[in-house]
Amino acid sequence: MNIRKITLVTCIAFTGFQVTAQDLSTKIPAQAKLVVSINNKGIVVNSSPEILKDALINFGLYKDSNSNLTKGLQSDFNLDKQAYFYYTNTDSIQYVGFLAPLKENHKIKEHLFLDYDVLPSSKNYERRVSKDGETQVAWDNESLLILTGSLNDDYFRTEEISERFGLEFVSNNTGDWNYNEDLAVAADSAWATEEESFIEEPSATYETVYVQESIEEPISATEVEEAWETYEAPYVEAVAEAAAEVALDATYELEYPEVTEAEDTSEAYEDEWNWYSHLLSPEQEAKNDSIKKELFKDWISNDFSEYLNPENNLGKNSAIKISKNNHLVRIWVPNLDQLYGDIIPNEIVSMVYNLDMKNLKYGYKDATLDLIQEQYNLKFTAKVNVDDEMADYLKTITKNNFNKKLTNYIPKDYIAYSSLNISTEEYLKQLPKFITRWYMPIVEDEFFGIIATALEITLDEKAIGKVAKGDNLLFINELKKVTKEYVTYDYDEDYNYEEIKETKEEYVPDYLWMFTSEDQRLFKKILEYAISKEQIVFENGIYRKNAEYNSEDIYFLFKDNIVFVSSNLDQLTAIKENRFVNDTNANLKKDILSNPFNVRIKTAALLEITTKLEVPVSLVNNESLETLSEYGDIQVKVSKMKRNTIHSEMSIELPKRENNALQYILKNLFTETNLNSINEL
Amino acid sequence: MIRLKSLLLLIVTISCSFLLTGCFDFIEDINIKSDGSGTIKATLNLSKSSTKVASLMKLKSVQGMDIPSKEKIQSETETMIAILKKTEGISNVAYSLDFTKYIASVSCSFSSVKALNAFSKTIASHFKTSIEGSNSYAFNAKTGVFSRSFTAPSKLNKEYTKISETDKKYFDDAFYTQIIRFDKTIKSQGNKSAKISSSSKSVLLKLKATDLVTGKTTLQNTITLNNK
Structure with a gap:
């Protein structure tokens, strides 16, 4: 079953209409490493079946609205319960499961999985399996489970495991690389002589026979479990041997790259070099693929019954259950560090960077991410719990008090702003500990311990903290018109020409950056030195760094215990002369003062900016640009730690064309044109 | 043109990849003596778009279109100059790249128009272009007839047609200037x-x-000199 079909089933599930009792969370295995909860009811309540259907048609999933499939799907799924995706992963195999609630008298059997093979019913469950054996399906009166997945290739990349399953093995150790002498000589020759040469590689022709027979005597999941644990179970070996035999008997039609041009020989040589060194040959790959395919089919087949009714499940886990209608989707991760470790290609990172990422433990624990709709506002919130050590670290560096005086200089017409408040003093104090805990384990080099100790001894954190406290506020102002110089040509009557300079007006964004500094001596000394070198000019209490060709001047101002850096002289002069007109937005000030990190972009201003900056419309979607003026602001904020939890939020206010944000997305963003544009990317 | 057409193509390709940097001047200044030898200087001036070029060069690519880095441009130019220096009949090769004003120029002397054509072919081959067949120079010292053929590179036209009408207006300030000088007067x-x-x-x-x-205009021309 492909992703598109699963998506179809998921989406169609939103259009059902009946209530039943049991929540499907009892069918999610406890070892799930990620769960996506879909609030069907919330989604339909906030949109409508018609809008969803139109969106699905645009999405290309609902092409034939009169088909039995479509008609049936609308009446088979139960709206009042959540649907779930989940992900499990062991060292050898990963599964993705989809659980959908069904109505009591559903007719799934007549509408879906018609091209799947029928398996014997088991414990009131109808069973189906895809033709390739890689997707298992089962349903009863109230739920549907679709389970698919893949093997973890890393697991098979050791000699021991390869041997166990009869796989071909080539070491990644470069010392073991094979070297194709013929190709090397040919390539050298080609480079040396720059003459055409011809290299003939041996070619082999085989026929391919795919494995069509499955192992006749399936065994229980428990037996397979044991086999995995011991790597010695006869069943696993039988699977491997059977697959290997078929693969060895298989014939393949293969062609080695043919090298005909001298200039291409070196490239071919490079390809061949890699090919022969740290990759398997095509026939070896084919054999391994065949074995692995058989393994996967049998493993999923034997695991499925356990996944259908997992004894240890998440039924009592409240974190995956959505209780509010405006919470549309929830993603829950029980251990973020572990999931991160699973996703990182450890072997590759280890080979390329010599880092052991498995030892990287940030201290992240469970995480909950919610997609929330508040009328026209769409929010994506994240709550991440961390361990005590990480919590202490984050609390320490973010306990910095933001200098309230900075909020007296908020420009009225800013386009975007960002604030960052991390205590420099505490950060430096924590740095050695940070290096020791987080980085030393992955580099496995005591040298980093020396660096950490050296930093601890040599840095005067308090003094540096006075130079830059760590509270920063950056505003991108409105665009300003500037005069730019360019070179053109003047021709005389005989068409001799000389360069002349002309000017033109352009718009550039300007900025205002400020931060607290209780000890400004270092900055002033640097600027005084630059003045002596005629790089900086000091006029009317403001330092000006002369612009290089066609760039903008940069101005520096020291006022009270604040350092201002800006490309806007008028703004700095107004600050200096106490006539700066401040934006009095209370919410803005509150965000800046209370959150360690904020970003806010005035989306509506982007259209004017792109026009004035002459950004080619081809670079962005023209239609999207025009509607930007209807959008509210985009905001990202990270709050201070509460207990051991990090809270962050990203939000955007969508145009008020429909009843709510979800309807706007489904009707206006999920258009055929937009989806085609996305596909083209 | 003086087969710096290939050079032109390289430079125009680079500037095209700056997608709508818009304003640029390309000047090809050729001096031809009666014996067919001469000099050429090709200049690409992007200074009017310098702000945009500077911004774009900070990106690796825009919508899948690669933006060459300063180092890449420098390296490609040096490769081209090396080829140019090895071309028979080409001498006094010089170039300049100004990444402040965004002006680039290449100049050289040629012993005959044939040398220029050979140079052009070499460069076209190096940059895997296919313009040498449709753009070439010829000069008959006896009759005093100088001619050049020209066919607009279809690849550029194809790329240009992909650009939206709104964006095409940014090219309004882009010019190609060719100056050809002779030591004899021109008859026609x-x-x-x-x-x-x-x-x-x-x-x-x-x-x-x-x-x-x-293809609305062409560089194709036949210039007849007075034989005095």
Whole structure:
């Protein structure tokens, strides 16, 4: 079953209409490493079946609205319960499961999985399996489970495991690389002589026979479990041997790259070099693929019954259950560090960077991410719990008090702003500990311990903290018109020409950056030195760094215990002369003062900016640009730690064309044109 | 043109990849003596778009279109210069790249138009272009007839047609200028867009780059010199 079909089933599930009792969370295995909860009811309540259907048609999933499939799907799924995706992963195999609630008298059997093979019913469950054996399906009166997945290739990349399953093995150790002498000589020759040469590689022709027979005597999941644990179970070996035999008997039609041009020989040589060194040959790959395919089919087949009714499940886990209608989707991760470790290609990172990422433990624990709709506002919130050590670290560096005086200089017409408040003093104090805990384990080099100790001894954190406290506020102002110089040509009557300079007006964004500094001596000394070198000019209490060709001047101002850096002289002069007109937005000030990190972009201003900056419309979607003026602001904020939890939020206010944000997305963003544009990317 | 057409193509390709940096001047200044030898200087001036070019060069690619880095441009230019220096009949090769004003120029002497054509072919081959067949120079010292053929590179036209109408207006300030000077006076020239200088020894052809790319105008010309 492909992703598109699963998506179809998921989406169609939103259009059902009946209530039943049991929540499907009892069918999610406890070892799930990620769960996506879909609030069907919330989604339909906030949109409508018609809008969803139109969106699905645009999405290309609902092409034939009169088909039995479509008609049936609308009446088979139960709206009042959540649907779930989940992900499990062991060292050898990963599964993705989809659980959908069904109505009591559903007719799934007549509408879906018609091209799947029928398996014997088991414990009131109808069973189906895809033709390739890689997707298992089962349903009863109230739920549907679709389970698919893949093997973890890393697991098979050791000699021991390869041997166990009869796989071909080539070491990644470069010392073991094979070297194709013929190709090397040919390539050298080609480079040396720059003459055409011809290299003939041996070619082999085989026929391919795919494995069509499955192992006749399936065994229980428990037996397979044991086999995995011991790597010695006869069943696993039988699977491997059977697959290997078929693969060895298989014939393949293969062609080695043919090298005909001298200039291409070196490239071919490079390809061949890699090919022969740290990759398997095509026939070896084919054999391994065949074995692995058989393994996967049998493993999923034997695991499925356990996944259908997992004894240890998440039924009592409240974190995956959505209780509010405006919470549309929830993603829950029980251990973020572990999931991160699973996703990182450890072997590759280890080979390329010599880092052991498995030892990287940030201290992240469970995480909950919610997609929330508040009328026209769409929010994506994240709550991440961390361990005590990480919590202490984050609390320490973010306990910095933001200098309230900075909020007296908020420009009225800013386009975007960002604030960052991390205590420099505490950060430096924590740095050695940070290096020791987080980085030393992955580099496995005591040298980093020396660096950490050296930093601890040599840095005067308090003094540096006075130079830059760590509270920063950056505003991108409105665009300003500037005069730019360019070179053109003047021709005389005989068409001799000389360069002349002309000017033109352009718009550039300007900025205002400020931060607290209780000890400004270092900055002033640097600027005084630059003045002596005629790089900086000091006029009317403001330092000006002369612009290089066609760039903008940069101005520096020291006022009270604040350092201002800006490309806007008028703004700095107004600050200096106490006539700066401040934006009095209370919410803005509150965000800046209370959150360690904020970003806010005035989306509506982007259209004017792109026009004035002459950004080619081809670079962005023209239609999207025009509607930007209807959008509210985009905001990202990270709050201070509460207990051991990090809270962050990203939000955007969508145009008020429909009843709510979800309807706007489904009707206006999920258009055929937009989806085609996305596909083209 | 003086087969710096290949160079032109390289430079225009680079500037095209700056997608709508818009304003640029390309000037090709050729001096041809009666014996067919001469000099050429090709200049690409992007200074009017310098802000945009500077911004774009900070990106690796825009919508899948690669933006060459300063180092890449430098390296490609040096490769091209090395090839140029090895080309028979080409001498006094010089170049400059100004990444402040965004002006690039290449100049050289050639012993005959044939040398220029050979140079052009070499460069075209190096940069895997296919313009050498449709753009070439010829000069008959006996009859005093100088001619050049030209076919707009279809690849550029194809790329240009992909650009939206709104964006095409940014190319309005892009010009291709060709100046050809002789040591004899000009009897006639065959390009309706070209002008002969007051001394009658030079021909100026200044065309909008968009017209050239789309085939509305051409660089093709036959110039007949007075045999005095």
